[in-house]
Amino acid sequence: MTSDATPDPVVEPVVFGQRMQILRTRRGMSRTVLAGLLGKSPSWVKQVECGRLQMPKLPVILRIAEVLRVGDLADLTGDQSMSVAMFTGPGHPRLPQVRAAIDAFPLASRHPAPSTRHLRARLVRAWQARHSAPNHRDVIGALLPELIQDAQLAVLQADSGRERRTAQGLLAEVYGLSQFFLAYQPDPALLWRAVERGMVAAQESEDPHVIGVAAWLATQAHRDSGHAHFDAADAVNLATLRYLEPFLPDAGTDVLAITGALRFEAGYTAARRGDTGTAWRYWDTARAVAERLSGDYYHPVTSFSRAVMGAHAVTIAVELHSGPESVRQATAADVTAALPSRPRRARHRIEEARGYQLDGQPEAALATLGKAYEAAPETILYNGYARRIVLEESESRNQSQRRRASELAVKIGMLAA
Structure with a gap:
């Protein structure tokens, strides 16, 4: 039986060029864009895809896999002996427990919810542990199941609208912490459930800072999904920046910081698109926000601070594929001791x-x-x-x-x- 469906390069015996074309098309990426990201010409991409050029050497294959966000190298090469996970890490041993806590429905526990003050203290300690641990998934993976349940209970058992909004803000932050645990693990659907629930809880909180953090995390999730999702990343990011704008004249430190973090994320996405001018323009606007913060301030979720702007400059240069500029930025701002x-x-x-x-x-x-x-x-x-x-x-x-x-x-x- 004939079919017009696109073949699946993971299961069907197609050659390298065909696999590259299928994976590129699935990412919504043109030959011109792929060529630019690889430092090649569009005609080179076409010749590889049409089989007029042989499969390139390993360094180029790895670069193609990176640009196309290929989960496993074998999906691109067709050679199962080259089965290497690229952008998905191993499943953490605590992943099943975290998954069960996120997926639990309806919430069966009937024990009294902890106070929002108690939940806030636990979240502060969780973020501190996350930043200080060499293996942060071990630490936060152990904390998340109970945190998720207790934050949900706090929302369900809130006695007033104000208390419920506070609890929703804490629940959104718990889902944000969950995203740091789930990122690059082999369960993208679970990550997206955490992203979406975090955004809903943040909206219900009516807290500008909480809404900004949820948007920051959603922007990263969209961008990490590949080129076809960059528009979605920008849509969430830029809409949230417009929402935050009226708060800025009298904004507290955390609202300023999340605004700066979102401005940088807009530059990061622009750099992934190859838009040099826009990328550095947003970096400049983010730096202007950072200058309004004290020298010792450090945002607990996004790491936004004065010190991190040097690291962000390296990221922009790298995403623009400029080796000399990346090295120059790294040399100009050795910020590791300040992070x-x-x-x-x-x-x-x-x-x-x-x-x-x-x-x-x-x-x-x-x-x-x-x-x-x-x-x-x-x-x-x-x-x-x-x-x-x-x-x-x-x-x-x-x-x-x-x-x-x-x-x-x-x-x-x-x-x-």
């Missing part, structure tokens, strides 16, 4: 490593990934960019680079010891 969050420091090191890789300095990239591992091993484990660099360099012709990459791959569980 109190271990996962955030590790992520910044990974961004620096990407910059060194783009600049043709693989040894420096691997050394920087080693520093990221020291800060927070789990962050590398779940980061597709770090995994791509390690995998690529483990195939290097340079014996020293190959050895260092292989040692790091063993540490983070990509290769057997």
Whole structure:
């Protein structure tokens, strides 16, 4: 029986070029856009997809997988011996318990809800633990099941409209904490349930800061879903910035910070699109907000602060695929000591490593990934960019680079010891 359906490259025996075309089309990406992100010409992309050029070498394959957000390298190559998870980390042992807490319906527990003051104190401690832990999913994964249930109970048992709005704000924050646990794990549907429930709870809270945080998290979830979702990321982000604008003249510190964080996210998405001018313009507007904050302020969810703007500059340059500018920004603002969050420091090191890789300095990239591992091993484990660099360099012709990459791959569980 004939069919007009698009073949599934995961299960059907199609060649590399066809797989690349199918995966590109699913992402809603044109050949021109893919070519620009790869540093190639549209005609090169067409020739690969049409089979007139052979499957490229591993470094290019890894770059294609990164741009197309391929979950497993084998989905792109068709070679099951190259089955390597790219942008999805392993399922955490605590994932089933967190999933059960999020999916529980109706809420069967009848024990009295804790006070909103008690819930707030627990959330403060949870965020502090998340930032200080080298393996933050271990820590927050243990806390989340009870936090989710208790925050839901607080909403259900609220005695007044004001108390209910406060409880909704706390519930939204719990769902936000859940998203840090769920990100890059093999259950995207669960992540999206947390995103959407967090947005609903935030809206019910009527709290501008809570609404801003939920939008910040939703923006990231849309953008991480791939090029076809960038418009959705911008829609949520820019609408929330418009909503926050009237509050800014008299805004407290947290509302200012989430506004700055959202402005940067708009620049981040623009950089992923390859729009240099817009990306740096939003970075500038975010920096202007950061300058209104005290030097020791650090937003507990987004990490927004004066110090983080240097790290954000590296991210913009990397997403624009400018190796020299990435390295320049990293050199100009060594902010790792000023970032109190271990996962955030590790992520910044990974961004620096990407910059060194783009600049043709693989040894420096691997050394920087080693520093990221020291800060927070789990962050590398779940980061597709770090995994791509390690995998690529483990195939290097340079014996020293190959050895260092292989040692790091063993540490983070990509290769057997």
